[in-house]
Amino acid sequence: MVMRISENMKFNTIVNNMFKSQDSYNKLSEKIGTMKKINRPSDDPIGMNKVLNLRESRASIKQYTRNIEGSESWLTITESRLTHAGNLLVKAREVAAAQSTATATVETRNFEADTMQQIMEELLVIANSKYGGRYLFSGTKTQEVPFSSSVTLAAETGVAVAADGNTFDGVAASGGDYTGSANKTYVVKIIDGGAIGAATYQISSEGGKADSWSATSIVPANGEIFLGDGMDMTFTAGSTDLATNDIFYVNAKTPGNYDGNDGELSIGIGEGTSFAYSISGEAAFTNKGGGNVDIFNILNKLKLALENNEPDVIASCIDDIEASSDQITKNISSCGTRMNRLEIAKSNLIDLDYNLAELISDTEDADMSEIITKLAMKETALQATYATASKIGSLTILDFLR
Numbered sequence: 001m002v003m004r005i006s007e008n009m010k011f012n013t014i015v016n017n018m019f020k021s022q023d024s025y026n027k028l029s030e031k032i033g034t035m036k037k038i039n040r041p042s043d044d045p046i047g048m049n050k051v052l053n054l055r056e057s058r059a060s061i062k063q064y065t066r067n068i069e070g071s072e073s074w075l076t077i078t079e080s081r082l083t084h085a086g087n088l089l090v091k092a093r094e095v096a097a098a099q100s101t102a103t104a105t106v107e108t109r110n111f112e113a114d115t116m117q118q119i120m121e122e123l124l125v126i127a128n129s130k131y132g133g134r135y136l137f138s139g140t141k142t143q144e145v146p147f148s149s150s151v152t153l154a155a156e157t158g159v160a161v162a163a164d165g166n167t168f169d170g171v172a173a174s175g176g177d178y179t180g181s182a183n184k185t186y187v188v189k190i191i192d193g194g195a196i197g198a199a200t201y202q203i204s205s206e207g208g209k210a211d212s213w214s215a216t217s218i219v220p221a222n223g224e225i226f227l228g229d230g231m232d233m234t235f236t237a238g239s240t241d242l243a244t245n246d247i248f249y250v251n252a253k254t255p256g257n258y259d260g261n262d263g264e265l266s267i268g269i270g271e272g273t274s275f276a277y278s279i280s281g282e283a284a285f286t287n288k289g290g291g292n293v294d295i296f297n298i299l300n301k302l303k304l305a306l307e308n309n310e311p312d313v314i315a316s317c318i319d320d321i322e323a324s325s326d327q328i329t330k331n332i333s334s335c336g337t338r339m340n341r342l343e344i345a346k347s348n349l350i351d352l353d354y355n356l357a358e359l360i361s362d363t364e365d366a367d368m369s370e371i372i373t374k375l376a377m378k379e380t381a382l383q384a385t386y387a388t389a390s391k392i393g394s395l396t397i398l399d400f401l402r
Helices: 006-032 045-099 106-127 282-284 295-307 311-364 366-391 397-401
Strands: 148-151 171-176 184-192 200-204 224-228 231-236 247-253 256-258 266-270 273-276
Touching: 045 106, 045 266, 045 282, 045 311, 106 148, 106 171, 106 184, 106 295, 184 224, 200 247, 231 247, 256 282, 266 311, 273 311, 282 311, 295 311
Parallel strands: none
Antiparallel strands: 148 256, 171 231, 184 200, 184 247, 224 231, 266 273
16 A cells, blocks of 8 residues: 655654754753763763762762861861970979979979969860860860869769750669779660660760670669669659660769860761871870879979978979870870871872762763764754755645646
């Protein structure tokens, strides 16, 4: 059977082809304007998915870089403060050396006792330094003043505190006598909610660090759980049971004037990589935790010896002050070591970001010479389509009667 091709069918075919050519021409023009061959998911779904994944990786790198830069700033300020503390200890050692000799007098020692008081006050200011609204040397208790001017004579078990957002409306009470050797924050986290005697929990003695949690246990029927180091926490039921992710914590303090803890602030600097960037005041200024010398105690001992005109005691302070300087120097070196680590991590991230940028460019950037060639060919085809369409549009009945 012979199929008749009408003029209307010819016209529709030419118009459809013309629209397709115009659409292709417009897409090529867009690619030239944006210089990208992928401007929307429909251009290349697989390629667009790859680009989005690469962009997400670059966004993570930018966040890690910001974390590194923030940590570098924190360590720079910490190093500066510790260096100033070291300079004060040099001055204290000079005073001790000069006033331990036979040429020193009661008057000179009394005068230097005032000097020691000024050194101690300045050292307290340094130890309580803040950066970005947070205390540098409080460990993880960055909103609490790390050092007080008064000294606590006995260990303290803090009050149990419920975290904001807890569901449990009963009472959590701490008890016992703290026997630990460093200031710590003990955290209790409810794993599976339920009534006392059924709910489960975990304990962290390091402020809730990821790798510091105990095995999961059931809250006893009497509500009493043992935190460790002589302390306990007792739950008393209310109208609402313990709920999953309810958190309670207790701050435990050793004798002395340090009110922070021995925790370190940490932040992500890479995929699955956490970095501790702070120096606790306990490690830098006390003889607990990571420290070996109670610097404030040594300086106070020297001050009292000067006031009491005790040359032998003054002389005995020289080695202690030297040990204090070594402790400060050790922590300054730790700052430098950590900053070197950050520099290496930052350099690696810069290289990785460059490589990801190249992969994105290879995937989505247009080959301009190729696109321009295709555009010229498409323009020629489009002009031919226009010419053909214009001839059909000019046909009349007279053309068919010839």
